[in-house]
Amino acid sequence: MQFLILVVFLYFNFKFKFIQFRFSKLFGKKLNFNGFFLSIGTHVGIGNIVGVYLAIVSGGPGAIFWMWTFSFLSAALSVAENTLAKYFETDVKGTNAYIINGLKSKKIAFFYTLILLMSYGLLFPMVQIGSLNNILGAGYSTKIILYCTIAIVVYMISSKLDKLFKFINFLVIFMGICYLLLGGYVVVSNFNKILDIFNLIITDAFTYQSIIGGGMGYGIKRSLFSNEAGLGTTPNISSIGENHYLSVGILQGIGVFIDTLVICTISAFIVLLSDNYQQGLVTVYNSHFGFLGEYILINMIMFFSISTLIGVYLMCERSIKLTRNKKIFKLLFVISLIASIYLNFKIIWKLVDIGVIILLIVNLYCLYRLRDVFVKIIK
Numbered sequence: 001m002q003f004l005i006l007v008v009f010l011y012f013n014f015k016f017k018f019i020q021f022r023f024s025k026l027f028g029k030k031l032n033f034n035g036f037f038l039s040i041g042t043h044v045g046i047g048n049i050v051g052v053y054l055a056i057v058s059g060g061p062g063a064i065f066w067m068w069t070f071s072f073l074s075a076a077l078s079v080a081e082n083t084l085a086k087y088f089e090t091d092v093k094g095t096n097a098y099i100i101n102g103l104k105s106k107k108i109a110f111f112y113t114l115i116l117l118m119s120y121g122l123l124f125p126m127v128q129i130g131s132l133n134n135i136l137g138a139g140y141s142t143k144i145i146l147y148c149t150i151a152i153v154v155y156m157i158s159s160k161l162d163k164l165f166k167f168i169n170f171l172v173i174f175m176g177i178c179y180l181l182l183g184g185y186v187v188v189s190n191f192n193k194i195l196d197i198f199n200l201i202i203t204d205a206f207t208y209q210s211i212i213g214g215g216m217g218y219g220i221k222r223s224l225f226s227n228e229a230g231l232g233t234t235p236n237i238s239s240i241g242e243n244h245y246l247s248v249g250i251l252q253g254i255g256v257f258i259d260t261l262v263i264c265t266i267s268a269f270i271v272l273l274s275d276n277y278q279q280g281l282v283t284v285y286n287s288h289f290g291f292l293g294e295y296i297l298i299n300m301i302m303f304f305s306i307s308t309l310i311g312v313y314l315m316c317e318r319s320i321k322l323t324r325n326k327k328i329f330k331l332l333f334v335i336s337l338i339a340s341i342y343l344n345f346k347i348i349w350k351l352v353d354i355g356v357i358i359l360l361i362v363n364l365y366c367l368y369r370l371r372d373v374f375v376k377i378i379k
Helices: 002-015 034-043 050-059 062-087 095-102 106-136 140-157 161-189 191-205 215-227 245-272 281-319 325-339 345-369 371-378
Strands: none
Touching: 002 062, 002 215, 002 371, 034 161, 034 245, 034 281, 050 062, 050 215, 050 245, 050 281, 062 095, 062 191, 062 215, 062 245, 062 345, 062 371, 095 106, 095 345, 106 140, 106 281, 106 325, 106 345, 140 161, 140 281, 140 325, 161 191, 161 245, 161 281, 191 215, 191 245, 215 245, 215 345, 245 281, 245 371, 281 325, 345 371
16 A cells, blocks of 8 residues: 555656745745644644654654655645645635636535545544543543643634634744754754664665565655645645745645654654653653653643644634534534543544545545646646
8 A cells, every 4th residue: 555655646746846845936925824834733733742653663663764755755745735725716715626616526525525524523633632641541630631622622713713823823833842842852862872763764664574564654654644745634724824826835845844854753763762662652751851751741742732623623614614514513523522532542543544545545536637737837
């Protein structure tokens, strides 16, 4: 499966002439960063910490190399899908804009939206809260933290957009600075091991076990889940603002690099620079930060979850024309958050995996049909 995905993404990169690296197209344009920060906040979730850890434990250190490689390739599709969404935007927003106005297919748009709402609108939030619940463990204090997280999310999605954007912009910058400082501390403290870690990642990436046994697959999966490039989810929020359509696309390509090459790489080095990372993520953080490690981990995961859940809600809300259904969807969204505290989130993970694969297939088909339109746009 991973080889097929790599081939498909390579095809789009050559077809689109590696548009993700043509940053000059941003020069001289006035930019609105609300959609950019919101999409970054949506992508930077629990998966950037827990997901990277699981990729290393399950697929080996080489999974990180394949995560890096795939992020370079997937950025091209992020540019394409976000540019097309803004280019075809009318009263129809996001991914549906290029499906309905570009492909002229309401049936595909309906099917895509249905899968998006089920997988990302209802199941994915359960994964975020469920993962946090799993790390915190059983106890009265755990329930308090979880309900406080849910309360913040519900309050923010009920607020006006201007207030929400200010909150997200602040939260994304705050999270980014904090995580960079944490990662910087770990790297500086273990500077003599950095070259060894790079060597370990690259060497392990090309072993039989990594390529055939799962390392490549885990790396691709982590990249795909982290930046969502190629899924068609990001266009539902990236188009917020008055940016030129190509500027929207290029910004989201940069967002892929920030999310995967920066945030996920920090997570990888925090894990691999710990001598006993096989014993659990809490052990990893305690090995670097002492008794504060567990509390740092909990707080970072909670902040990451809040930004992701807010973004996911807006992503789904903008994917359909919500009038009377807005309150119903919000109610179902909140119920899914609360229910996730008591459900087995491992089963939900598998359902989300299936939803992601379906979204990827449908969106890649749409991008393939519109490939020549995008090539004309970028000339």
